[in-house]
Amino acid sequence: QVQLQESGPGLVKPSQTLSLTCTVxxxxxxxxxxxxxxxxxxxxxxxxxxxxxxxxxxTYYNPSLKSRVMISLDTSKNQFSLNLSSVTAADTAVYYxxxxxxxxxxxxxxxxxxxxTVSA
Amino acid sequence: xxxxTQPPSVSVAPGETxxxxxxxxxxxxxxxxxxxxxxxxxxxxxIHYDTVRPSGIPERFSGSxxxxxxxxxxxxxxxxxxxxxxxxxxxxxxxxxxxxxxxxKVTVL
Numbered sequence: 001q002v003q004l005q006e007s008g009p010g011l012v013k014p015s016q017t018l019s020l021t022c023t024v025x026x027x028x029x030x031x032x033x034x035x036x037x038x039x040x041x042x043x044x045x046x047x048x049x050x051x052x053x054x055x056x057x058x059t060y061y062n063p064s065l066k067s068r069v070m071i072s073l074d075t076s077k078n079q080f081s082l083n084l085s086s087v088t089a090a091d092t093a094v095y096y097x098x099x100x101x102x103x104x105x106x107x108x109x110x111x112x113x114x115x116x117t118v119s120a
Numbered sequence: 121x122x123x124x125t126q127p128p129s130v131s132v133a134p135g136e137t138x139x140x141x142x143x144x145x146x147x148x149x150x151x152x153x154x155x156x157x158x159x160x161x162x163x164x165x166x167i168h169y170d171t172v173r174p175s176g177i178p179e180r181f182s183g184s185x186x187x188x189x190x191x192x193x194x195x196x197x198x199x200x201x202x203x204x205x206x207x208x209x210x211x212x213x214x215x216x217x218x219x220x221x222x223x224x225k226v227t228v229l
Contacts, residue, residue, distance in 0.1 A: 037218070047155075047163065047206055049218035063121070063215045096162060100218065102210045105169065106153030110162040 002026040004097050004111035012091075012118050018084040022097030022111060029078050030055050035100040036080045037107065038071060040093040048093075052100055053080055087118045122211040124221035131227045132197045140224045142190040142207030150209045152190040154183060157223075158203045166205075167192060194226070202228045 008020035022036070029036055037052040051061035053071045061069050070083045084091060097111040125143040132138040142152060152170050155163035165174050167183035170190070180195045194201050207221040 039218075046223040047208075047220040049216070049220065052218070060217050100210075103151045103169070105172075106151075106165055106208060106210075107155070107163075108165055108168070108174065110164075113162050 002099060002109045004099065004109055006095060006097050006111045006114040008114065008116070010115060010117060012087055012116060013120055014088055014118055015086055018082070018087050018091060018095075018116055018118070020082045020095055020097070020114065020116070022080050022082075024078050024080075024099070027099065027109075028075075029073055029080055030075050033101065033104075035060075035102060036071075036073070037098045037100045038082045039096045039098055039107075039110075041096070041113070042090075042093045050082065050084075050095075089118050092116065092118045121214045121216035122209065122219050124207055124209065124219055126205075126207060126221040126224045128222070129225045129227065131229055132194075133229045134197055134199065136197055138194040138197050138201070138226055140192045140194075140205050140207075140226065142192070142221050143188055144190070144209065145188060147188055147190050147209065148186045150185075150211065152183065152185050153208045154181075154192045155206045155208065156201075156203045157206065163206065197226075197228055199228050202226055 003025045005023045012018045035052040038050040068085045094113040096113045098107045099109040154167040156166045157163040166181045170185040171183045182193045204223045
């Protein structure tokens with residue numbers, strides 16, 4: 001059974017960088033079949049795709065966040081990470097990591113989500 | 121970028137059928153996935169590849185996709201089906217690869 005677990009600070013100051021890590025168990029981030037995704041949900045709002053990374057290291061980002069986002073892969077630890085720079089209160093959200101099989105099967109597995117609050 | 125439109129809310133009596141639509145330009149040419157999200161929980165996939173139920177999802181959940189509308193149907197609705205539902209497509213033609221609908225709140229009366 002694949003499991004994903006987000007970790008990182010729950011509170012980030014404005015203008016700083018939000019950094020989260022997703023640890024994957026029961027599957028490998030080196031698999032060619034999946035994209036490893038970050039998705040967020042503002043309080044009381046819908047789902048917003050942030051971006052994903054492929055086993056090769058290729059990344060794809062939401063154009064609205066592209067200038068501030070970086071997703072990276074650590075195959076030795078079976079983890080992938082999200083960095084979101086220059087955060088504001090508008091970045092306060094629940095952040096989910098997920099495994100995306102794209103057209104074949106969509107997003108089959110999600111982490112439990114972690115709330116990140118941006119506040120001084 | 122590609123846009124998916126869902127009704128904000130749908131209300132249904134227990135035992136009846138809920139139908140949640142997801143509109144998009146020629147969405148029938150794309151593959152649609154559906155997710156259920158209950159308060160305080162991560163989303164759970166209930167349909168993938170338009171019509172396929174993942175393991176563990178009741179047969180009461182079904183999907184269809186044609187023309188400009190994809191539909192998630194929940195038959196014999198139960199109180200436990202009350203949740204937000206999101207449609208999603210993968211769009212390689214634009215620069216927003218993963219597109220979600222705005223979500224539909226299903227209320228069981």
